[in-house]
Amino acid sequence: MPELPEVETTVRGLARVLEGRRITRVEARRADLRHAFPKDLGQRLTGARVTGLGRRAKYGLIHTDRDDTMVFHLGMSGSWRIDHAKLEKHDHLLLETDAGTRLALNDPRRFGSVDLVATDELDDWPAFRALGPEPFDLDFRDLQKRLSGRTAAIKVLLSDQRIVAGLGNIYVCEALYRAGIHPKRAGGSVSFDRLKRLIVAIGEVLAEAIEAGGSTLKDFASPDGELGYFSKSFAVYDREGQPCRCGGMVKRIVQGGRSTFYCPKCQR
Numbered sequence: 001m002p003e004l005p006e007v008e009t010t011v012r013g014l015a016r017v018l019e020g021r022r023i024t025r026v027e028a029r030r031a032d033l034r035h036a037f038p039k040d041l042g043q044r045l046t047g048a049r050v051t052g053l054g055r056r057a058k059y060g061l062i063h064t065d066r067d068d069t070m071v072f073h074l075g076m077s078g079s080w081r082i083d084h085a086k087l088e089k090h091d092h093l094l095l096e097t098d099a100g101t102r103l104a105l106n107d108p109r110r111f112g113s114v115d116l117v118a119t120d121e122l123d124d125w126p127a128f129r130a131l132g133p134e135p136f137d138l139d140f141r142d143l144q145k146r147l148s149g150r151t152a153a154i155k156v157l158l159s160d161q162r163i164v165a166g167l168g169n170i171y172v173c174e175a176l177y178r179a180g181i182h183p184k185r186a187g188g189s190v191s192f193d194r195l196k197r198l199i200v201a202i203g204e205v206l207a208e209a210i211e212a213g214g215s216t217l218k219d220f221a222s223p224d225g226e227l228g229y230f231s232k233s234f235a236v237y238d239r240e241g242q243p244c245r246c247g248g249m250v251k252r253i254v255q256g257g258r259s260t261f262y263c264p265k266c267q268r
């Protein structure tokens with residue numbers, strides 16, 4: 001499943017071929033993914049120039065000179081493919097540019113989505129309205145305020161989109177490990193110093209993953225290039241029963257219906 005670093009890598013890859021380009025052709029090859037494509041998608045995007053790209057939580061943003069933003073989500077299995085020699089069954093949306101580039105949004109499981117939103121109304125778009133700050137924009141005082149007095153586990157709170165947007169289970173586990181914070185600790189009881197360490201850790205684990213994904217970018221323009229997936233290595237995530245660097249053993253528990261991986265020796 002694409003997490004925030006994959007979405008960021010995808011957006012950077014798309015920016016290379018879309019930024020400043022005019023969209024010359026739009027083809028929806030089916031009516032929907034998770035929900036219907038906007039009926040006027042082709043009409044609003046054809047002829048529009050892409051003015052910039054961005055990301056909010058796990059959504060990619062393609063801004064146009066018509067004050068529209070195409071908002072896409074990769075769901076469980078989505079990816080963009082650039083200039084593939086031939087179309088595949090699950091290439092559900094095609095965009096062509098005035099440079100002759102063809103982009104295909106491929107999504108076998110169809111949990112992804114595509115929407116068109118007025119650019120100046122993005123903050124009020126229902127999926128964005130309640131989102132907390134981006135993980136790279138976390139402010140110490142603000143996070144402290146959001147966690148203050150909370151008795152819920154820090155792991156569960158960091159997974160809440162209203163507290164931090166789009167962090168994702170993997171990176172919550174890795175950041176807590178790096179900051180030495182036990183995942184069951186009450187959010188409001190994390191000390192001043194360790195909260196500072198946590199903010200640094202969140203930025204680091206995401207930046208490292210984006211860097212790892214960036215190294216796959218050089219391949220994306222090849223005929224088999226696909227944006228969105230790359231392998232990463234983790235300190236605790238998905239490593240139940242395996243040794244931690246400290247000599248202890250990584251444990252798995254379930255919190256809020258999701259697996260948490262942590263080291264009981266390193267995290268207090």
Ligand SMILES: [Zn+2]
Nearest residue numbers: 244246263266
């Ligand atoms: Zn350890």
